[in-house]
Amino acid sequence: MPFGNTHNNFKLNYKVEDEFPDLSKHNNHMAKLLTKEMYGKIRDKQTPSGFTVDDVIQTGVDNPGHPFIMTVGCVAGDEESYEVFKDLFDPVIADRHNGYKPTDKHKTDLNFENLKGGDDLDPNYVLSSRVRTGRSIKGFTLPPHNSRGERRGIEKLSVEALTSLDGEFKGKYYPLKSMTDAEQEQLINDHFLFDKPVSPLLTCAGMARDWPDGRGIMHNDNKTFLVWVNEEDHLRVISMQKGGNMREVFKRFCVGLQKIEEIFKKHNHGFMWNEHLGYILTCPSNLGTGLRGGVHVKLAKLSTHAKFDEILTRLRLQKRGTGGVDTASVGGVFDISNADRLGSSEVSQVQLVVDGVKLMVEMEKKLEKGEAIDSMIPAQK
Amino acid sequence: MASSFSRILSSKQRIGILSLVGGSVTAGYLLQREHVSAGLPVRRSYPASAEYPDLRKHNNCMASHLTPAIYAKLCDKATPNGYTLDMAIQTGVDNPGHPFIKTVGMVAGDEESYEVFSDLLDPVIRERHNGYDPHTMKHPTDLDASKIHSGNFDSRYVLSSRVRTGRSIRGLSLPPACTRAERREVERVVVDALAGLKDDLAGKYYSLTQMTDSDQQQLIDDHFLFDKPVSPLLTCAGMARDWPDARGIWHNNEKTFLVWVNEEDHTRVISMEKGGNMKRVFERFCKGLKEVERLIQERGWEFMWNEKLGYVLTCPSNLGTGLRAGVHVKLPLMSKDPRLNKILDNLRLQKRGTGGVDTAAVGGVFDISNLDRLGLSEVHLVQTVVDGVNYLIECEKRLEKGQDIKVPPPLKQFK
Numbered sequence: 001m002p003f004g005n006t007h008n009n010f011k012l013n014y015k016v017e018d019e020f021p022d023l024s025k026h027n028n029h030m031a032k033l034l035t036k037e038m039y040g041k042i043r044d045k046q047t048p049s050g051f052t053v054d055d056v057i058q059t060g061v062d063n064p065g066h067p068f069i070m071t072v073g074c075v076a077g078d079e080e081s082y083e084v085f086k087d088l089f090d091p092v093i094a095d096r097h098n099g100y101k102p103t104d105k106h107k108t109d110l111n112f113e114n115l116k117g118g119d120d121l122d123p124n125y126v127l128s129s130r131v132r133t134g135r136s137i138k139g140f141t142l143p144p145h146n147s148r149g150e151r152r153g154i155e156k157l158s159v160e161a162l163t164s165l166d167g168e169f170k171g172k173y174y175p176l177k178s179m180t181d182a183e184q185e186q187l188i189n190d191h192f193l194f195d196k197p198v199s200p201l202l203t204c205a206g207m208a209r210d211w212p213d214g215r216g217i218m219h220n221d222n223k224t225f226l227v228w229v230n231e232e233d234h235l236r237v238i239s240m241q242k243g244g245n246m247r248e249v250f251k252r253f254c255v256g257l258q259k260i261e262e263i264f265k266k267h268n269h270g271f272m273w274n275e276h277l278g279y280i281l282t283c284p285s286n287l288g289t290g291l292r293g294g295v296h297v298k299l300a301k302l303s304t305h306a307k308f309d310e311i312l313t314r315l316r317l318q319k320r321g322t323g324g325v326d327t328a329s330v331g332g333v334f335d336i337s338n339a340d341r342l343g344s345s346e347v348s349q350v351q352l353v354v355d356g357v358k359l360m361v362e363m364e365k366k367l368e369k370g371e372a373i374d375s376m377i378p379a380q381k
Numbered sequence: 382m383a384s385s386f387s388r389i390l391s392s393k394q395r396i397g398i399l400s401l402v403g404g405s406v407t408a409g410y411l412l413q414r415e416h417v418s419a420g421l422p423v424r425r426s427y428p429a430s431a432e433y434p435d436l437r438k439h440n441n442c443m444a445s446h447l448t449p450a451i452y453a454k455l456c457d458k459a460t461p462n463g464y465t466l467d468m469a470i471q472t473g474v475d476n477p478g479h480p481f482i483k484t485v486g487m488v489a490g491d492e493e494s495y496e497v498f499s500d501l502l503d504p505v506i507r508e509r510h511n512g513y514d515p516h517t518m519k520h521p522t523d524l525d526a527s528k529i530h531s532g533n534f535d536s537r538y539v540l541s542s543r544v545r546t547g548r549s550i551r552g553l554s555l556p557p558a559c560t561r562a563e564r565r566e567v568e569r570v571v572v573d574a575l576a577g578l579k580d581d582l583a584g585k586y587y588s589l590t591q592m593t594d595s596d597q598q599q600l601i602d603d604h605f606l607f608d609k610p611v612s613p614l615l616t617c618a619g620m621a622r623d624w625p626d627a628r629g630i631w632h633n634n635e636k637t638f639l640v641w642v643n644e645e646d647h648t649r650v651i652s653m654e655k656g657g658n659m660k661r662v663f664e665r666f667c668k669g670l671k672e673v674e675r676l677i678q679e680r681g682w683e684f685m686w687n688e689k690l691g692y693v694l695t696c697p698s699n700l701g702t703g704l705r706a707g708v709h710v711k712l713p714l715m716s717k718d719p720r721l722n723k724i725l726d727n728l729r730l731q732k733r734g735t736g737g738v739d740t741a742a743v744g745g746v747f748d749i750s751n752l753d754r755l756g757l758s759e760v761h762l763v764q765t766v767v768d769g770v771n772y773l774i775e776c777e778k779r780l781e782k783g784q785d786i787k788v789p790p791p792l793k794q795f796k
Contacts, residue, residue, distance in 0.1 A: 007463030007558070014562035021561060022590065022626050054560075061623050147467070148434060149427030177435065203616065210474050213435050 008044075008052045016040040019054075021061045028073030029284075030060035033091045047084045049141045051077030056085055059144075059205035072096060072285050075205045077145030079138070079272045079280050082287075092284055093277075097342040106278035106288050109345035110258065112251040118354040121244025125298045125361045127333065130240035131253045131350065133290040134233035134281045136272040137264060142282045143207040143232060151214035151230050158229045161263040162218040169256055171220035173229075176212035192219055194231050207232055207282070224249075225256050233281050233290075235260075244295065246357075250350050278342060287342045293350040294337025295357050296322055301367035302360055303332055307377060311363075314380045315356035316340055336360070352381065429453035432467075434474045441486030442697075443473035446504040460497050464490030464558045469498055472557075472618035485509060485698050488618045490558030492551065492685045492693050502697060506690075509698055510755040511794055520691035520701050523758035524671065526664040532767045534657025538774045539708045540746065543653035544666045544763065546703040547646035547694045549685040550677070555695045556620040556645060564627040567647045574676035575631045575640060582669055584633035586642075589625035605630055607644050620645055620695070637662075638669050646694050646703075659708065659770075663763050691755060701755025706766045709735055712773060713745030714780040720788055724776070727791040728769035729753055749773065756794075765792065 060073025239253035272280035321327030473486025652666035685693035734740030
């Protein structure tokens, strides 16, 4: 919730054990790691904008999680959250990001030329390619915490930046609250329109407040570059196209991001970034690159192979259904993307996708011919 | 014992009066527990005009009355517990409403909200409660069930009778704002008191966090179990936080008196039975409420109540009596009569389906209950339902015999 938090001082009148949440039935990173002692230590803290530990953990308290899927269970309300509440965030980050230490440094590399290959994924198998990330704008608090005034400020700056782009990035901004029916229909058909969040993971963190005020979508005329404003993060930037030319998708992604960043910097509102956590985003799972690079790929045979999941793990990839996170695959078509976000650069993460998908398509072809693939199974990357 | 009891009571009554007079800080100062005075919010980087919500597509009472001027006046204020205007109106901003159904669009986070944000809450209360003006009018409380007459309906028509209300524990924040510790304290205070009930009221508490599967099944079969709220009207106001921590259900052994703990209010109190003996249902209701009040007072607590607003609850629509007295009644012929709605209106009654609010009637069976909550006493409202239902049954009988019915003149409003 925005503004001051005198409510937090009031809570301190109660003992730690009376305020400490009951996490006995919970399965998320926060619940695993938040002890009563830790809670007692950080509960009197606030970020400069008034975000408290209870604000950080509310989503994880309200959503016990699933025995099979480990959600993060905590969010940041602003850039400073990751510092003020490091007692909680550092272990959560280590748990979520493969042992990433508080002293580790994150490498940012948005130089698309460093990507090797990626322009020759077989379009008979790879139906579409996409890279997305998020960006937060310095000087504003994040979606769980920001006020209407801030959110509108973010929108105003973003619209200015995005509508000043030219060349292949030239496009138009559609604010959610004044969209015409025709525009809405078109955006739905293009699969661009994002809905008011219904997932309680997001709503319990306060990210759907005041919907649809300050929210909107910008896309370029070619419909290959898309930016969501004020959904789960300040900005979600997406580059996509049909077919398997991930190289082109990644180039557009990098160039577009750099152009946008220049414009924000000119207004003294660059992106939130530091050399330990990379790009700062609302959910700790998206720290680092915030990048999910993926393809929709036909792997009808490979997906039923006993070693499919192991292959993915070794390639540092993950699978989803074609509806995105938490959906099932349809017709043997999977969404395959990088599993990592923090501790490796954008180039290296997209490289893993490009190399890994190429290998899996070869495996699929082999299986189609009735041949074995055991010799092709890779070592752990 | 008696002197300390009266000292505790009088200090809390004093708070009640002071919070009316003005001074959220004063009210905070006098509460028993150590209190932090309301500070100004820590951060405000935008002027009120930049923060004012876009309510152009909204249809709720808050949106009708929140002008930019009122917003600017109130947006920097906070109650002693730190509850702000933005928090109070969030549910109304997030839920634009429906062209036919006008929701309230705001909630109270604590007792002091009704004072600190009175510039907005007073017009909302006036609109919702037929012109009741908290500044000039007083709300009558009357829980003397002996005054009800003709309260035993023809059970060929009335299938069941029920009276519900809510009660809040003074000194603890309401469900939109309460911390986990406060919510747990509400549970402790209430469960402790309920354990003191005897005879036909003796019963048992079922905590939602520790319920066994078989208890849960039984409570579902009895239609007692309440679910985690899914309505965005409630979730956007923060009432489902930390579910199911400190929530539970208490009921007496005879299953005719039921208390919900920490759902939309601190407590919801329900008296019900099959058949048409509304008088007995109301008698048990009053007796139970008075007993619970006595038991919490013994321990130094009291209900939130004042003479302007009656019983203070989370939603402004439930102020006053917080009372909904109703029956499930079979009126198949009346259900087809085009004059039904007008008759109900004039009798100050409302109809719902038998699933409760926002459901449809099935097989000509309606849920008929009082429309009003504030400005009229419990006895008055229950008698209104009794008289109204008796009239409706008379109409149904006349239609059965092929006779005509009359639309009664509208009932007078406040005295």
